[in-house]
Amino acid sequence: MKRIRINGPAGESLILSGGTVDDVVTLLPKKGLFIITDRNVKKLYGKQFPHGEVIAIEPGEKSKRLKVVEEVCSRMLEAGADRSSFILGFGGGVVCDIAGMVASVYMRGVRHAFVSTTLLSQVDASIGGKTGVNLGEYKNTIGTFRQPEFVLCDHEMLKTLPEAEVRSGMGELFKYAVIRDRNLFFDISASAGQIIAGNMAVTGDLILRAVRIKAGVAKDDPFEKGKRRILNFGHTFGHVIETHYGLPHGVAVANGMVIAAELSVWKGEMAHSELSLLQTTLGKAGLLTGHKLPANVVSMISRDKKSESDRVNFVLLRSIGRTVIRRISTFELQTFVNYYNEKESHSQ
Ligand SMILES: NC(=O)c1ccc[n+]([C@@H]2O[C@H](COP(=O)([O-])OP(=O)(O)OC[C@H]3O[C@@H](n4cnc5c(N)ncnc54)[C@H](O)[C@@H]3O)[C@@H](O)[C@H]2O)c1
Numbered sequence: 001m002k003r004i005r006i007n008g009p010a011g012e013s014l015i016l017s018g019g020t021v022d023d024v025v026t027l028l029p030k031k032g033l034f035i036i037t038d039r040n041v042k043k044l045y046g047k048q049f050p051h052g053e054v055i056a057i058e059p060g061e062k063s064k065r066l067k068v069v070e071e072v073c074s075r076m077l078e079a080g081a082d083r084s085s086f087i088l089g090f091g092g093g094v095v096c097d098i099a100g101m102v103a104s105v106y107m108r109g110v111r112h113a114f115v116s117t118t119l120l121s122q123v124d125a126s127i128g129g130k131t132g133v134n135l136g137e138y139k140n141t142i143g144t145f146r147q148p149e150f151v152l153c154d155h156e157m158l159k160t161l162p163e164a165e166v167r168s169g170m171g172e173l174f175k176y177a178v179i180r181d182r183n184l185f186f187d188i189s190a191s192a193g194q195i196i197a198g199n200m201a202v203t204g205d206l207i208l209r210a211v212r213i214k215a216g217v218a219k220d221d222p223f224e225k226g227k228r229r230i231l232n233f234g235h236t237f238g239h240v241i242e243t244h245y246g247l248p249h250g251v252a253v254a255n256g257m258v259i260a261a262e263l264s265v266w267k268g269e270m271a272h273s274e275l276s277l278l279q280t281t282l283g284k285a286g287l288l289t290g291h292k293l294p295a296n297v298v299s300m301i302s303r304d305k306k307s308e309s310d311r312v313n314f315v316l317l318r319s320i321g322r323t324v325i326r327r328i329s330t331f332e333l334q335t336f337v338n339y340y341n342e343k344e345s346h347s348q
Helices: 039-048 066-078 093-108 119-125 155-160 163-180 182-197 200-220 227-232 235-245 249-266 272-284 297-302 330-347
Strands: 002-008 011-017 033-038 053-057 086-091 111-116 133-135 138-142 150-153 311-319 322-329
Touching (some): 002 200, 033 093, 053 093, 066 133, 093 111, 093 119, 119 155, 138 235, 155 200, 163 182, 163 200, 163 227, 163 272, 182 200, 182 272, 200 227, 227 311, 227 322, 235 297, 235 311, 249 272, 249 311, 249 330
Parallel strands (some): 033 053, 086 111, 111 150
Antiparallel strands (some): 311 322
């Protein structure tokens, strides 16, 4: 098991990569433990849950609503939770987002930690200290910054993940490589088959490299005012595609990365050969869907958290492994979207 410390906007977390539930029992209180999970995870791993009150939400993105946060808080109140209670989110990104948010608002905040059970949450959702629920079709519009005390990433739990969820996690795994580490990009590509086949030695090593990148970026910019924005690469277009077409988060991010790379070439920031390399690699990994951007994409992006007045802070690429941040006007963005959709219609 490897220990990595990661800084977030609201403190520090200890990431335990490659451990098991037994390794964290001593980090939990003897009483007052509330386990927030989803029904799938409870069915698979309920026997491994430490002793505590279990609250299971419906699996999936549809649970990322304020109503669910309210329901979980009510269940906790009924079960006698107070300010000394401790929340353990046990599940994927949806569970971590809900559990983290409940931990930050229940009685103005209680202690919390995660057991992270999907590839996507082990490399991203559980380890950054951001919580959030969706507001209608707008992703993560309501949320808080709240750092979990620890995050256990038991790689063996990934063996029960459906293949579609493993691929989705690979989308976020690739993101770290694309923004920061060209060698990691080629390594993930070469290992894609083994990741899908459940080779945990290979997958665990790649997860660790991604977590170290996130820890390095977050350390210098915990409040996401500058450098940390690069972690959102692919998410501006990705979030719109995710809600519009109902794609898994990581698949939407992979497609969003290719569109952001197209924008990078269109803006003269990156050579076309790099875009082709990205497209071929993500395509081979089964991550590209070739969806067009919806007609209202620019208005949706303007309401995104990355927008300020009529400009959007975009993370673009100079090459695979190197990013640059540019402010782009909504007018210019619309011109690009027209160009992109026109090109996509010809290629279909
Ligand atoms: N807060 C953040 O910083 C952050 C970052 C990235 C993504 N996210 C969010 O994370 C969410 C996606 O997370 P996700 O991909 O983990 O989805 P998820 O939590 O919906 O899990 C995917 C599916 O896998 C099931 N599952 C979980 N663990 C399992 C296991 N070990 N074996 C078998 N099945 C298992 C779940 O029940 C669910 O059906 C999105 O809402 C996204 O916005 C948040």
